[in-house]
Amino acid sequence: MKPLQELTRSAIWELTPYSCARDEFKGRAARVFLDANENPYNNPLNRYPDPLQEELKKKLAHVKGVAASKIFLGNGSDEAIDLVFRVFCEPREDNVVAIAPTYGMYSVCAAINDVEYRGVPLRQDFTLDADALLAAADEHTKVIWLCSPNNPTGNALERQAVEQVLQQFEGIVVVDEAYSDFNDQRPFRLDLEKYPNLIVLNTFSKLWASAAIRLGIAYASEDIIGLLNKVKYPYNVNVLTQQQAMKMLDDLQHIDLWRATLLSERTHLLPSVAELPICKAVYPTDANFFLARMTDADRIYHYLVDKGIVVRNRSRVQLCDNCLRITVGTPEENNALLGALRQYKP
Ligand SMILES: *Cc1c(COP(=O)(O)O)cnc(C)c1O
Numbered sequence: 001m002k003p004l005q006e007l008t009r010s011a012i013w014e015l016t017p018y019s020c021a022r023d024e025f026k027g028r029a030a031r032v033f034l035d036a037n038e039n040p041y042n043n044p045l046n047r048y049p050d051p052l053q054e055e056l057k058k059k060l061a062h063v064k065g066v067a068a069s070k071i072f073l074g075n076g077s078d079e080a081i082d083l084v085f086r087v088f089c090e091p092r093e094d095n096v097v098a099i100a101p102t103y104g105m106y107s108v109c110a111a112i113n114d115v116e117y118r119g120v121p122l123r124q125d126f127t128l129d130a131d132a133l134l135a136a137a138d139e140h141t142k143v144i145w146l147c148s149p150n151n152p153t154g155n156a157l158e159r160q161a162v163e164q165v166l167q168q169f170e171g172i173v174v175v176d177e178a179y180s181d182f183n184d185q186r187p188f189r190l191d192l193e194k195y196p197n198l199i200v201l202n203t204f205s206k207l208w209a210s211a212a213i214r215l216g217i218a219y220a221s222e223d224i225i226g227l228l229n230k231v232k233y234p235y236n237v238n239v240l241t242q243q244q245a246m247k248m249l250d251d252l253q254h255i256d257l258w259r260a261t262l263l264s265e266r267t268h269l270l271p272s273v274a275e276l277p278i279c280k281a282v283y284p285t286d287a288n289f290f291l292a293r294m295t296d297a298d299r300i301y302h303y304l305v306d307k308g309i310v311v312r313n314r315s316r317v318q319l320c321d322n323c324l325r326i327t328v329g330t331p332e333e334n335n336a337l338l339g340a341l342r343q344y345k346p
Pocket residue numbers: 075076077078079103147151176178202203204205206211215216
């Protein structure tokens with residue numbers, strides 16, 4: 001890996017971050033808070049939240065097996081994705097490389113930040129061609145974006161190919177593991193010591209069933225986490241979100257139950273869709289969704305919408321001709337989908 005300073009935009013490296021009242025007063029318990037121009041009434045919502053969410057990170061560290069000092073929390077993973085561009089990529093000068101197809105926010109954030117985005121196609125079977133990815137990088141490539149299990153394809157990238165990228169690329173490698181809770185492979189967040197250039201993303205939006213509270217996680221070295229913290233808004237994760245996340249972390253049984261239920265539903269749903277005459281292929285999945293290649297995705301999509309069932313039409317995405325991305329729902333929802341698809345008249 002290149003020295004972190006060399007990878008970081010100089011304006012960010014030299015930035016003196018905003019110092020808020022809650023940063024300056026730390027540690028000792030106080031009785032009277034007259035430092036932040038808050039209204040003393042309407043407790044507890046009158047007070048600014050902990051800018052570094054320390055209590056929440058402590059709980060999360062325990063559950064996820066990563067030190068609290070290596071955790072960044074943001075307003076969804078989307079905040080972390082945007083911050084990676086703002087910290088490392090000089091607009092109009094630097095570029096990033098990503099797999100294609102993949103999650104759309106990487107290229108949207110690249111465009112917003114005026115950073116060149118180089119999408120490198122996966123192989124036809126959606127596996128990662130590490131050599132092709134590395135060949136697309138040059139001296140201005142600051143970040144490589146990987147997503148595993150990948151959205152919209154659903155498959156986990158082969159560990160060996162991801163490790164090749166981590167070892168051979170000199171810049172930052174992001175591995176978005178939004179769906180890693182749905183498979184049994186070793187998550188990359190446990191390998192931060194081995195790869196100083198690694199940033200792993202997680203989210204409360206999928207298995208953790210909390211998309212509404214907007215809470216995303218980035219795991220990385222303390223130095224990288226320090227840069228993300230320097231640039232984020234001081235109070236980026238609000239009190240209600242922090243409280244609700246702590247509640248979720250205290251009720252892990254629910255998470256396990258949801259995982260088991262969704263995986264069992266997936267086991268039933270996948271072959272049932274695959275055997276439909278209007279389905280040409282269903283791709284292997286390590287996530288709570290799968291990609292199905294249909295005879296006529298556009299028409300089937302609109303047919304389902306008319307029946308009040310929404311899936312994701314991915315047929316205009318690279319390598320995903322005629323593909324629908326289908327999320328695994330409750331047994332009732334999955335049956336409604338299957339019932340509708342069985343009645344479809346080509
Ligand atoms: C859904 C999803 C996320 C979640 O984003 P949030 O902003 O945390 O809701 C992140 N990455 C991928 C690949 C996703 O599919």
